[in-house]
Amino acid sequence: MNDMSPPAVAAVPRPEPFVRVEDLRVTFVSRDATVRAVNGISFDLERGKVLCVIGESGSGKSVMMRSLLRLHPKGRTVIEGGMRVGEHDIASIGDRTMTKLRGSLVSMVFQEPMTALDPLYTVGEQIAETVRRHEKVSREAAWARALELLELVRVPSPERRLKAYPHELSGGLRQRIVIAMALSCRPSLLLADEPTTALDASVQIQILVLLRRIQREMGMAMIFVTHDLGVAAQIADEVAVMYAGRIIEYGDARDVLVAPKHPYTRAMLASTAKDQGRDHPLEAIAGSPPDLRALPDGCSFAPRCAHAGPDCTRAVPAPVTDLRRHMARCVRTRLKAGLLTFDPGVAGDPAVREGIDLAARSSPAHCASA
Amino acid sequence: MIHPIAVAGGSHPSPDPRDRGGPAQPMLIVQGLKKSFPIRAGLLNRTVAEVRAVDDVSFVVVKGETLGIVGESGCGKSTLARLLMHLIPKDAGQLVLDGDPVGEARGVMLDELRRSLQMVFQDSASSLNPRLPIEQSIAYGPRVQGASGSSAKAQARSLMEKVGLNPSLFGQRYPHELSGGQKQRVNIARALALDPRLLILDEAVSALDKSVEAQVLNLLGVLKRQLNLTYIFISHDLHVVRYISDRVLVMYLGQVVEIGPVDAIYDDPKHPYTQALLACRLSMDPEARVEAAPLAGDPPSPVSPPPGCRFHTRCPFVEEICKTAAPVLGDVLALAPERHLAACHMVQPGSGHSRAPDRVGVH
Ligand SMILES: Nc1ncnc2c1ncn2[C@@H]1O[C@H](COP(=O)(O)OP(=O)(O)OP(=O)(O)O)[C@@H](O)[C@H]1O
Ligand SMILES: Nc1ncnc2c1ncn2[C@@H]1O[C@H](COP(=O)(O)OP(=O)(O)O)[C@@H](O)[C@H]1O
Numbered sequence: 001m002n003d004m005s006p007p008a009v010a011a012v013p014r015p016e017p018f019v020r021v022e023d024l025r026v027t028f029v030s031r032d033a034t035v036r037a038v039n040g041i042s043f044d045l046e047r048g049k050v051l052c053v054i055g056e057s058g059s060g061k062s063v064m065m066r067s068l069l070r071l072h073p074k075g076r077t078v079i080e081g082g083m084r085v086g087e088h089d090i091a092s093i094g095d096r097t098m099t100k101l102r103g104s105l106v107s108m109v110f111q112e113p114m115t116a117l118d119p120l121y122t123v124g125e126q127i128a129e130t131v132r133r134h135e136k137v138s139r140e141a142a143w144a145r146a147l148e149l150l151e152l153v154r155v156p157s158p159e160r161r162l163k164a165y166p167h168e169l170s171g172g173l174r175q176r177i178v179i180a181m182a183l184s185c186r187p188s189l190l191l192a193d194e195p196t197t198a199l200d201a202s203v204q205i206q207i208l209v210l211l212r213r214i215q216r217e218m219g220m221a222m223i224f225v226t227h228d229l230g231v232a233a234q235i236a237d238e239v240a241v242m243y244a245g246r247i248i249e250y251g252d253a254r255d256v257l258v259a260p261k262h263p264y265t266r267a268m269l270a271s272t273a274k275d276q277g278r279d280h281p282l283e284a285i286a287g288s289p290p291d292l293r294a295l296p297d298g299c300s301f302a303p304r305c306a307h308a309g310p311d312c313t314r315a316v317p318a319p320v321t322d323l324r325r326h327m328a329r330c331v332r333t334r335l336k337a338g339l340l341t342f343d344p345g346v347a348g349d350p351a352v353r354e355g356i357d358l359a360a361r362s363s364p365a366h367c368a369s370a
Numbered sequence: 371m372i373h374p375i376a377v378a379g380g381s382h383p384s385p386d387p388r389d390r391g392g393p394a395q396p397m398l399i400v401q402g403l404k405k406s407f408p409i410r411a412g413l414l415n416r417t418v419a420e421v422r423a424v425d426d427v428s429f430v431v432v433k434g435e436t437l438g439i440v441g442e443s444g445c446g447k448s449t450l451a452r453l454l455m456h457l458i459p460k461d462a463g464q465l466v467l468d469g470d471p472v473g474e475a476r477g478v479m480l481d482e483l484r485r486s487l488q489m490v491f492q493d494s495a496s497s498l499n500p501r502l503p504i505e506q507s508i509a510y511g512p513r514v515q516g517a518s519g520s521s522a523k524a525q526a527r528s529l530m531e532k533v534g535l536n537p538s539l540f541g542q543r544y545p546h547e548l549s550g551g552q553k554q555r556v557n558i559a560r561a562l563a564l565d566p567r568l569l570i571l572d573e574a575v576s577a578l579d580k581s582v583e584a585q586v587l588n589l590l591g592v593l594k595r596q597l598n599l600t601y602i603f604i605s606h607d608l609h610v611v612r613y614i615s616d617r618v619l620v621m622y623l624g625q626v627v628e629i630g631p632v633d634a635i636y637d638d639p640k641h642p643y644t645q646a647l648l649a650c651r652l653s654m655d656p657e658a659r660v661e662a663a664p665l666a667g668d669p670p671s672p673v674s675p676p677p678g679c680r681f682h683t684r685c686p687f688v689e690e691i692c693k694t695a696a697p698v699l700g701d702v703l704a705l706a707p708e709r710h711l712a713a714c715h716m717v718q719p720g721s722g723h724s725r726a727p728d729r730v731g732v733h
């Protein structure tokens with residue numbers, strides 16, 4: 001294989017990551033089935049960076065997020081692999097510590113704001129209560145902090161809104177309140193699971209601009225789940241594309257969204273209605289995602305992939321990572337002059353079992369994650 | 371009386387035997403439609419205010435076209451759809467279906483309207499009966515209309531094929547055994563069961579994944595050609611509306627603020643609201659990010675809409691005239707449908723707005 005030498009681009013040394021997820025696997029076991037929702041996810045995220053996770057419904061985005069907060073039903077869930085946030089080993093800390101870390105170290109914003117709000121209490125009462133659960137402060141101080149938080153998320157007339165009940169507010173205002181609550185204890189990692197999907201385009205962009213500004217100001221790391229590529233382009237530093245519980249492409253937002261290498265990401269981009277000629281049908285991806293109770297052998301995308309061949313179903317394609325840390329799991333991606341390329345004519349190489357990580361090879365600081 | 375409108379554009383393929391008014395007769399004329407919802411409060415449950423959800427809306431739907439309707443949440447899109455379907459009573463206004471006034475002595479009766487107009491809703495799950503296999507769900511409409519059991523069943527199976535669901539594979543499945551996209555196909559099949567002419571799609575693909583959305587949009591395109599349908603397509607996804615529509619109607623606080631051919635609206639929007647709304651579209655390129663939200667805040671409450679131009683509280687071009695005088699859209703019923711109209715003082719000659727064109731030399 002002469003693809004791998006000599007590298008034309010030098011690998012960038014990276015600082016120690018703030019979040020490290022290694023070979024995470026989440027399985028839900030019940031009497032009638034075993035659902036393999038997450039099947040070996042690894043990624044690193046630095047402080048102050050935004051990772052966007054995109055993928056179809058059921059691809060395991062929310063399950064991955066809930067794992068980071070250990071929110072899964074205990075008896076029925078098997079979690080394997082490593083999850084570290086800051087100095088905390090999420091997989092092994094005790095339940096009491098985990099409860100304390102929720103909200104303060106890691107906090108989450110959900111898609112539907114009403115599920116996070118109690119209809120019987122005013123917005124101010126709820127935010128103040130969240131503050132007091134984590135910090136020993138007086139009622140007055142908590143209320144003052146609630147006001148400060150509403151100002152932070154740019155709620156107009158914040159004093160009046162503190163006394164409002166959730167149903168008296170629009171969807172966009174409610175989502176701002178939920179974000180204020182998630183930020184109330186200054187988390188270092190914010191998880192946002194489709195926080196704008198239920199909103200209008202006009203309000204969505206307000207929330208995205210807001211989240212991006214706050215994230216920068218607070219230096220938070222953020223993992224943002226969406227199935228909308230436009231939302232990812234708006235907010236992400238890095239993008240991970242999930243399919244059937246695996247990250248099948250990962251990299252710098254622009255590399256993944258503008259020059260994707262994996263057939264699934266490419267097909268997803270091609271299928272959007274944006275700027276498509278009215279007289280042509282859209283290039284829809286045929287079929288539907290696989291049944292997680294019975295995953296196909298090899299590449300999970302093979303049944304829908306236009307480039308699939310017999311070499312795709314032998315084994316799960318190993319990750320190939322280039323010097324820019326752009327990774328894809330597809331037997332038809334190759335390294336050329338140190339960069340990832342997709343070559344539909346090439347056959348899967350049986351020698352590539354373990355994957356290739358050029359970024360790790362040429363950057364000793366990063367060897368630990370290989 | 372409402373007369374047929376001469377239509378220059380629009381392709382009219384084979385003559386449709388159901389066509390009564392001729393190809394130039396609009397499929398639907400909506401004139402002065404109004405609907406308010408009372409807000410009740412207090413011990414006596416007295417009406418204390420009104421939500422003016424649809425406030426004097428007029429437009430035409432040309433035969434064979436797709437009319438896209440866009441606007442922020444709460445602007446009245448769904449209320450408008452439900453009024454067209456007669457699912458809720460209107461306060462004022464008139465509907466003319468293929469030349470015949472709806473609900474009048476010599477016009478079309480509600481039964482027929484309900485057959486000719488069908489609707490597909492956003493929530494694919496809740497519009498299906500969870501206890502009925504989908505084949506029976508689809509056969510329900512024809513049964514109610516008097517078809518025999520076996521003919522309704524045969525119809526249901528052929529409709530399932532039309533929407534791309536293998537009847538022997540899916541016919542006996544229950545809604546919870548289907549994916550979102552499959553459920554939406556069932557809903558489309560159900561809407562088609564009574565051989566409608568106009569389909570109202572209210573956020574029909576909004577809840578679907580992008581890859582499934584593309585499949586359903588393609589299906590809608592094929593069905594429209596095969597079955598000679600006309601669509602009203604309501605969506606908050608401006609990319610999808612551009613792809614699917616021939617003309618676009620923009621709503622703000624219960625009113626039409628702009629209407630015209632899709633490319634005119636997208637390439638040269640005239641109303642500042644349309645301009646701002648279009649600026650909210652997200653690019654797929656991280657280097658072309660929107661840095662400041664084009665529309666600040668929420669729309670004002672439809673309970674007490676601002677006087678004058680309803681958009682004046684958020685408009686960057688607002689002037690004194692905007693706060694007192696309501697701009698008019700123009701006579702959408704008298705003018706040709708391919709005209710591009712906007713309700714803004716800036717396009718109204720001699721309106722008193724500093725950017726308005728002079729009275730003479732109207733474009
Ligand atoms: N508690 C559970 N028990 C069994 N299966 C589960 C459980 N939670 C999730 N799953 C399954 O795991 C898979 C992944 O679910 P997940 O919620 O992560 O999807 P997602 O990518 O977030 O999708 P969406 O875009 O629809 O939110 C799905 O097949 C789901 O049905
Ligand atoms: N049954 C109802 N009772 C009271 N208000 C209603 C009712 N249905 C709709 N509305 C109000 O009418 C306005 C328009 O609503 P809707 O047509 O659903 O908007 P859209 O579909 O454009 O989001 C909103 O302010 C909404 O709250």
Ligand code: SF4
Pocket residue numbers: 262263264299300301302303305306307308309311312317329330331332
């Ligand atoms: S491994 Fe094969 S089936 Fe999978 S994405 Fe690549 S070409 Fe397609």
Ligand code: SF4
Pocket residue numbers: 641642643679680681682683685686687688689692697713714715716723
């Ligand atoms: S009429 Fe005035 S306020 Fe209304 S959109 Fe035009 S310029 Fe803006």
Ligand SMILES: [Mg+2]
Pocket residue numbers: 061062063193
């Ligand atoms: Mg989810």
Ligand SMILES: [Mg+2]
Pocket residue numbers: 447448573
């Ligand atoms: Mg609606």
